[in-house]
Amino acid sequence: MSSDLPDYYFRIRENGAVVFRIDTENRQRRIDMDQIAVINIKNNDVKPQGDRELSAGDMAAIRSWMAERTDLLARRDIDDIHRAVDHMNLTTQWVQSKATDEQLENVTDALLLAMHDLRSVLVRKKADRLMDKTGD
Known part of the structure; x- marks a missing residue:
């Protein structure tokens, strides 16, 4: 050994x-x-x-x-x-098909804020990459 x-x-x-x-x-x-x-x-x-x-x-x-x-x-x-992308898709399916009003009330604000924050960063980073490409 x-x-x-x-x-x-x-x-x-x-x-x-x-x-x-x-x-x-x-x-x-x-x-x-x-x-x-x-x-x-x-x-x-x-x-x-x-x-x-x-x-x-x-x-x-x-x-x-x-x-x-x-x-x-x-x-x-x-x-x-x-x-995380897979989990977001599963979450979307859960919201659409299984979530109760009480469950949605419990998670909606947190999900919306997290998604808004993520979207803002992704859009800014995408714009930066596009500007870098056009500046070459």
């Missing part, structure tokens, strides 16, 4: 991860996890643990993980938006 383990383990946390180096080459043949750094995806920061100096291999593994994680989070964001 130990030969299948990666050299590094990244414990996900908000905005990044804690990085551990995995060691299975010890007398007890147990898995040791040595914390070597804390990383922040948002500001692209890598902080070594304590007075530790990270090797070029450590930094390469960390930078690779950060790039993969950033890509994964971006794909998840788009997937979440597509799910």
